[in-house]
Amino acid sequence: MTTDEITDLLKEAYVDELETVMNYLTNAIVLDGIHAEEVKESLEADIQEELDHAQILGERLKQLDESPPGSEGFEANQHSLQPPEDTTDVQAVIEGVLEAEDDAIETYRSLHEAASEANDPVTEDVAVTILADEEAHHTEFRGFHKEFPQN
Numbered sequence: 709m710t711t712d713e714i715t716d717l718l719k720e721a722y723v724d725e726l727e728t729v730m731n732y733l734t735n736a737i738v739l740d741g742i743h744a745e746e747v748k749e750s751l752e753a754d755i756q757e758e759l760d761h762a763q764i765l766g767e768r769l770k771q772l773d774e775s776p777p778g779s780e781g782f783e784a785n786q787h788s789l790q791p792p793e794d795t796t797d798v799q800a801v802i803e804g805v806l807e808a809e810d811d812a813i814e815t816y817r818s819l820h821e822a823a824s825e826a827n828d829p830v831t832e833d834v835a836v837t838i839l840a841d842e843e844a845h846h847t848e849f850r851g852f853h854k855e856f857p858q859n
């Protein structure tokens with residue numbers, strides 16, 4: 709059975725995914741320099757996955773007879789993922805991505821817990837599927853964080 713907590717978390721996660729798409733896209737475009745290439749490629753690959761996540765969440769909301777929000781329901785949160793003033797500051801973007809992925813992991817853990825408590829196995833499955841992707845993204849950028857030179 710679904711609860712308001714579940715639909716609220718699904719809507720919040722949907723909006724967060726779309727904000728992530730916007731910031732990954734922007735940073736994949738703006739970064740410069742020899743250290744940027746691999747990070748840009750990784751961001752480009754993740755953009756499609758984050759968009760897929762939004763679609764999965766939106767479809768689940770539809771199944772629960774709810775609508776995913778439009779842009780008027782949007783409030784920006786990812787301050788650390790804004791394009792850096794110094795476009796060679798790859799480290800700032802890596803740290804922003806790690807923070808965004810940490811937030812996503814926390815949201816999907818909460819969604820999993822709420823769905824489990826409400827005996828809603830389909831939403832639980834959605835949460836676990838997306839959580840696995842976010843953990844993989846986090847691991848990849850943790851690797852970049854170790855490797856890239858500190859400014």
Ligand SMILES: [Fe+2]
Pocket residue numbers: 725757758761812838842
């Ligand atoms: Fe995502």
Ligand SMILES: [Fe+2]
Pocket residue numbers: 754758809812841842845
């Ligand atoms: Fe992610």
